Amino acid sequence: MCQLLGMNCNTPTDIVFSFEGFRRRGGLTDHHADGFGIGFFEGRGLRLFHDDKPSANSPVADLIKHYQIKSENVIAHIRKATQGRTSLVNTHPFVRELWGEYWLFAHNGHLGDFQPPPGQYYTPVGNTDSERAFCFLLESLRQRYPAKPPRHELFAAMAELTAHIRSHGLFNFMLSNGEWLLAHASTLLYYIVRQAPFGEAHLLDQDVAVDFNAVTTPNDRVAVIATLPLTRNETWQQLAVDELVLFHEGQIIHRHCPQPPCYLSAEEGLAIARAAGVAEY
Numbered sequence: 661m662c663q664l665l666g667m668n669c670n671t672p673t674d675i676v677f678s679f680e681g682f683r684r685r686g687g688l689t690d691h692h693a694d695g696f697g698i699g700f701f702e703g704r705g706l707r708l709f710h711d712d713k714p715s716a717n718s719p720v721a722d723l724i725k726h727y728q729i730k731s732e733n734v735i736a737h738i739r740k741a742t743q744g745r746t747s748l749v750n751t752h753p754f755v756r757e758l759w760g761e762y763w764l765f766a767h768n769g770h771l772g773d774f775q776p777p778p779g780q781y782y783t784p785v786g787n788t789d790s791e792r793a794f795c796f797l798l799e800s801l802r803q804r805y806p807a808k809p810p811r812h813e814l815f816a817a818m819a820e821l822t823a824h825i826r827s828h829g830l831f832n833f834m835l836s837n838g839e840w841l842l843a844h845a846s847t848l849l850y851y852i853v854r855q856a857p858f859g860e861a862h863l864l865d866q867d868v869a870v871d872f873n874a875v876t877t878p879n880d881r882v883a884v885i886a887t888l889p890l891t892r893n894e895t896w897q898q899l900a901v902d903e904l905v906l907f908h909e910g911q912i913i914h915r916h917c918p919q920p921p922c923y924l925s926a927e928e929g930l931a932i933a934r935a936a937g938v939a940e941y
Contacts, residue, residue: 671881
């Protein structure tokens with residue numbers, strides 16, 4: 661199963677600590693060796709890094725570690741290929757422009773029979789189900805809204821489009837326009853909101869800890885979202901199956917969740933991924 665990592669904050673923050681644990685899942689502590697990518701919003705601009713080599717030993721990942729870029733919205737992805745060959749063109753996250761903004765998207769899952777008609781404005785460059793889904797989302801929004809709608813209306817439209825796409829398979833994804841970050845769980849997705857009083861966190865995938873009290877201010881609020889929890893001594897919240905949430909300034913402000921909510925264990929989620937051909941263990 662591919663792995664997703666996202667961050668949404670109320671102040672520019674670096675993601676080095678979380679990324680260091682996350683990148684080890686690309687070839688060391690997990691079986692995701694088909695490339696990785698990470699995108700950082702800086703104002704209206706976007707820094708995007710891709711490598712078709714495993715993130716655990718990638719020089720590009722080393723560069724990101726030492727660069728310590730600060731951003732309010734970040735999306736990262738380590739890939740286990742299910743559709744499309746291992747190449748840069750098929751490496752997440754994908755980026756497109758809509759309403760004068762960059763939009764960044766990464767997907768974990770498998771959409772076996774998802775073949776939307778060619779779009780007027782958005783066409784995949786590679787041959788993954790993920791990029792097809794991204795282009796379909798943006799094409800649908802642009803056809804429906806010539807100009808950017810209010811955020812609550814956009815969220816409702818995204819909930820409708822997401823339900824349509826997930827009927828074709830597993831559709832865990834993250835999407836950001838640099839203002840907010842949208843996250844959807846078909847199976848497994850967890851999040852934590854770090855805010856005052858801050859404490860110490862210990863990575864699961866590496867013997868590394870950080871005292872956030874020493875590197876933050878009392879006003880900071882940082883949401884980190886990941887396929888599986890990244891730390892061992894913090895309480896991560898889980899998104900329910902088919903739940904869609906929108907993070908803004910480090911907190912959830914819109915939520916669409918089926919009732920009653922259903923939560924999968926990690927073992928159940930991985931079993932579903934194996935059955936769909938997107939996990940190796």
